[in-house]
Amino acid sequence: xxxxxxxxxxxxxxxxxxxxxxxxxxxxxxxxxxxxxxxxxxxxxxxxxxxxxxxxxxxxxxxxxxxxxxxxxxxxxxxxxxxxxxxxxxxxxxxxxxxxxxxxxxxxxxxx
Amino acid sequence: xxxxxxxxxxxxxxxxxxxxxxxxxxxxxxxxxxxxxxxxxxxxxxxxxxxxxxxxxxxxxxxxxxxxxxxxxxxxxxxxxxxxxxxxxxxxxxxxxxxxxxxxxxxxxxxxxxx
Numbered sequence: 001x002x003x004x005x006x007x008x009x010x011x012x013x014x015x016x017x018x019x020x021x022x023x024x025x026x027x028x029x030x031x032x033x034x035x036x037x038x039x040x041x042x043x044x045x046x047x048x049x050x051x052x053x054x055x056x057x058x059x060x061x062x063x064x065x066x067x068x069x070x071x072x073x074x075x076x077x078x079x080x081x082x083x084x085x086x087x088x089x090x091x092x093x094x095x096x097x098x099x100x101x102x103x104x105x106x107x108x109x110x111x112x
Numbered sequence: 113x114x115x116x117x118x119x120x121x122x123x124x125x126x127x128x129x130x131x132x133x134x135x136x137x138x139x140x141x142x143x144x145x146x147x148x149x150x151x152x153x154x155x156x157x158x159x160x161x162x163x164x165x166x167x168x169x170x171x172x173x174x175x176x177x178x179x180x181x182x183x184x185x186x187x188x189x190x191x192x193x194x195x196x197x198x199x200x201x202x203x204x205x206x207x208x209x210x211x212x213x214x215x216x217x218x219x220x221x222x223x224x225x226x227x
Contacts, residue, residue, distance in 0.1 A: 018226075043118070043205045043218035044156070066123045089155065098144055098209055100216060 004092050011045045012078055012112050021106045022074045023090035030092040033112030035040075035064065035075045048075075056057070080110045114140050116208045118219035125196055125226055133191045133222045135206030142208035146216070147179075148202040162189050169187035196226040 003072045005024045005076045021035075036044035050057045050064045050073065057099055061078040077084055090103040115138040117182075125131045129153040135145055144163050148156040160181050162165050162168040169182035189208075205224055207216040 036218075040172075041203075041221065041223065043116075043207075043221045045218065046215060049215070087153075093213075096213070098212060098216075099146070099158060099161065104155050105153075107153070 004103040010107040012109045024072045026084045031095045032093040036089045082110050085109050113216045116217045116219040122223045130194045135189045137187045137208045140210040144209045145189040146207045148205045198226045201226045
């Protein structure tokens, strides 16, 4: 119940494409869902986060879609660029706690 | 965003020695800091949670005598890997919160290699 399942494990798109990364959870006590971007040899950086009271959130080229009934959320990257090539992690945080549960990660490669 | 700095970014040590990794919040006071371990191409595994002035809380399976965590001030937490073995080689990452239920800011990570 503490797991966050992430797919796909890797993703290759061409520049301008819209990669979509999916995550699913079981614990209905999760109430905060952030996405992180990690470049090789660096720590993760927060991209965008959503709470379950909204179904979509957009920041720049990054959009989170959230389906509370299905307990799924996804990250869409519009007009992807080679500089977006990185590993993306979804995460979830249980209500009234500070611990993050991370997904398994998706390695994205964007080719010119 | 807020800045969390880890030092060193890379360290190589001999088996049997101890190595200390520092995690500093540069522009805010961190009530809580977390330490993670990440194996190549894998996810982040939470090792322990540290709160300023109190003992760290370790996740199941993490040896607290091997991975000593000290959160002596609101801006500094340290992780000491004691009696290091090659299997301790990994990427260690810290994160910090400036308050309960706030956004987590991550350090840049420390690559530890034990030879």
